[in-house]
Amino acid sequence: MREIVTAALQMGPIQKAESRKDVVDRMIALLDQAKAAGATLAVFPELAFTTFFPRWYMEDPAEVDTWFETEIPSAETKPLFDRAREHGIGMYVGYAEKTQDGQQFNTSILTAPTGEIIGKYRKVHLPGHSEFDTERDFQHLEKRYFEPGDLGFPVWHSQGGVMGMCICNDRRWPETYRVMGLQGVEMVMLGYNTPAVNSQMSSEGPEDRLFHHRLSVQSGAYQNATWVIAVAKAGDEDGFPLIGGSLIVDPNGKIMAESKTLGDEILVHSCDLDLCTFGKETIFDFARHRRIEHYGLITERTGAEVPPE
Template sequence: MREIVIGGAQMGPIQKAESRTEVVARMLALLDQAAGAGCDLVVYPELALTTFFPRYWMDDASEIDAWFEAEMPNDATRPLFDRARAHGIAITFGYAEKTPEGRHFNTSILTDRAGAVVGKYRKVHLPGHSEYDPDRAFQHLEKRYFEPGDLGFPVWRNLDAWMGMCICNDRRWPEVYREMGLQGVELVMLGYNTPSVNSQNGAEGLKERLYHSELSMTAGAYQNATWVVGVAKAGDEDGHPLMAGSIIVDPNGYVVARAQTEGDELIVHACDMDACTFGKTTIFDFARHRRIEHYGRITSQTGVVLPE
């Protein structure tokens, strides 16, 4: 048995005025709780250090850059790395990354038990729009503030398992899981900040959005025989509600742990990586069953092309 005790560190709302230091203190409290629960790995949400700032229209470069981290770890986050190292716990969390070249990405990193960064992922599927949209109930400007990720969907060997990452909207795209599945992934970790209501369709509320989020993650887990850990930042951020619904999903697509609140909350499950083996060697034995000669459209076109 290759067991990893995983903690999903859901975070409640982060208000616009809340400092990195205040946020990291909350992350440390969850990390200490995870240590008490015997966790080997803690998964934090997307943009874990700040409010979900893409809801705000900004055109001043310095104002935008204030939401981004130029290095990782930095002064604000170093206590998190130090505490994780002291506990011997690997961590993954999301943040807004500004590169030395001035590029901007929605990023997640993964550490080992010693606090060393062993993996980095940059969000590929950016939702929303790039210009102010007066017809939306609120803005969702990820396409304005971030570039699409340029690192693909790598996996890393960590804690004696093959691990991969994605972020938020990525979870809705089956190609994401399959890219990692074709590399033998056994654990997909993802954070999200998802509004509780669709900004373009007010009838799509919390119930529907929780359903679609869970559907995406459970299907991805089952179809690739992998564990999936999805962790939310949730609650009311300055009048803008984000949904919760953090879950841990086993390789058969069953939810084995689920958050009960919209606040800071740790969900824990002992995940056996060997539980992936049956699915990967039977119904989802890709080498035996995939027929790539029929999949050309998946990489040769983006939008729908109707048959002539």
């Protein structure tokens, strides 16, 4: 067996007025619980240090900048990284990244148990819109504040396994998992901040949102014979509710653990990476069964086009 004791560290709501220090203190408390449970890998949510700020329409660049990290770890976030290193726990952490040349990305990083940053991913599938939309019940302005990720879907070797990352809306796209699956991924980590109601269709509430969330994660895990660790920022942020439903899903698509609250909560499971082997060598043995000569449209065309009659 190749087991990684993995902690999915769900976070409750972060209000707009909360400081980085307060948030990092909460994250450290969760990390301490993960250590007590024997974890060597901890997965935090998307945009873990702040509220989900893309719901707010901002025109002042200085105001926008307050939500971004220009270095990781920063002075305010360093205590989290120090504690992880002391505990010997690797981390997935999501945050808003501003580069030295002014690019802005929705980013996650992977650290080793020894503390060094070994991987970076930038969110590829940005949902929402870029300008204030009067037709929506609330705003979802990721396309305003972030550029599409430019690093693709790489994988990294860590803790004896092949690790991959994605963020939130990426989980709904099968290409996300398959590109990593074609690199032999054995564990996909993803953080998310998902509104509990669809801003463009209010009848789609938490039950439907959680159904689609589970469907996406479980199918991605099964179809690529990989563990998936999906971790929420949940609860009511300044009147805007987010779903919970953090999950640890095995390579057969089965849910091994699921959060029960909308607050800070820890899920721990010993993930045996050898469970990926059977699926990768049988039904999802890509080398034997894939037929790429028929898949051209996937990369040749972006939007759907109905053939002429």
